[in-house]
Amino acid sequence: MTEVVWDSGTAYDFFISLFVIHNPDRFGLRASWAAGVRSRIPFQHRQFLEETIDFLPAPLGWLNSLETDSKDTKTVLESLSMISAENRLITLFKNQEITPEVGITMQKIRSSQTIEKVDLESLKQIFVKRILPIKPKAIQKLAQAFASSSLFGDQLLAAYDSYYEVFFKEEENRIKPIIEKGLLDSQGLADTLSVSALVDELSKGVTYESMETLDRLWLVPSYWSSPLIFLIEPRINEKLMVFGCRSEDQNLVPGEYVPDGLVIALKALSDSTRLRIASYLQETPETPSSLGKKLRLRPPTVVHHLNIMRLAGLVQVKISKDGERSYSLRDQAIPSLVRQIENFFNDKFASS
Structure with a gap:
């Protein structure tokens, strides 16, 4: 144990x-x-x-x-x-x-x-x-x-x-x-x-x-x-x-108004390739190689996109004992992003 x-x-x-x-x-x-x-x-x-x-x-x-x-x-x-x-x-x-x-x-x-x-x-x-x-x-x-x-x-x-x-x-x-x-x-x-x-x-x-x-x-x-x-x-x-251990409403830059995580997630999903990746990952776990075949992209390019999505908290990464990585869309990732957007605008209107 x-x-x-x-x-x-x-x-x-x-x-x-x-x-x-x-x-x-x-x-x-x-x-x-x-x-x-x-x-x-x-x-x-x-x-x-x-x-x-x-x-x-x-x-x-x-x-x-x-x-x-x-x-x-x-x-x-x-x-x-x-x-x-x-x-x-x-x-x-x-x-x-x-x-x-x-x-x-x-x-x-x-x-x-x-x-x-x-x-x-x-x-x-x-x-x-x-x-x-x-x-x-x-x-x-x-x-x-x-x-x-x-x-x-x-x-x-x-x-x-x-x-x-x-x-x-x-x-x-x-x-x-x-x-x-x-x-x-x-x-x-x-x-x-x-x-x-x-x-x-x-x-x-x-x-x-x-x-x-x-x-x-x-x-x-x-x-x-x-x-x-x-x-x-x-x-x-x-x-x-x-x-x-930084929460969603805390930023690296002191005094920054918009939450880092919200900006990063919106940027991650503003790319058409990453939207396609999210769609595939919602259906079944994928490796960079399997995604590369579906997207007709080289695995390093796919990994670049996955790293951006990982930074945004959108993907789940499973690492096997031999180091192989498979990815899936995190449960509640999209609903959580929607809630962050709603909270941001609700807080803005409440303070105005």
Whole structure:
């Protein structure tokens, strides 16, 4: 039986928010606002973060492994500062599904400060489960970071500190109460749902066949990840899922009038191809390949459309033990969207 364990702290959102502001389209965030946040970071640190974000994932495994009473950002950055500069990069990859072979490659590059073609092939293994393939240039930069690990470690901590001071310090105060409430609400759901049903509810439509066979499932509420999830394997036969706890009427952009989810859903259904996909998925579950045959589109194009619909909360994703994905239209997805539209206009008229 899978043991459900909870973890929480604003430091998770610190690292996730960095990823989101560099990939705003993937989260339905307005690109101009994300660019405005990045512009507040001093140029030297901003450039460094832009160059590293592709190969340095949010260190969720390392965060999960920290034995500290509080995982607020300041405490976590202090923990990072206590690690020697040359060891910071390799530490952040802790528990990120690193094989012994990859670990040896990391140490080899650090000690020799040279990079061979075989090293680049080895480092690619870190990213085999990524939805979007990593570019060779990013692999090269990762290898260079290991080759100059001490310098990179100093630059990394300085960039993190800078981002915290110019943006996230204030943002942390705004979102902390919402994360705390999200944790309590989710724990309440866990008392009444099976593990699979709980994951489906918290992820807003993702079902994993393998969840019931795990030894342990870590669940972490996040404001910035909404409505998507981050999933890693921190230890053997364990998974850690960061799930969104932002409600429909809460936005990433403070003070934004129109709910993010409503805008994203309307955009998703404003495309004729996605309307056809919704129609097919209402009838029966489909894979990207089967949809591609019906639509006469390449599977990568279909996946692009499905990702947009997933962001809008319109589709249910079932992931088999071997990683195959099938999609269906979520129950009540369209009626829920209609209710959101009605609520928006009713609230507008009530306040006018």
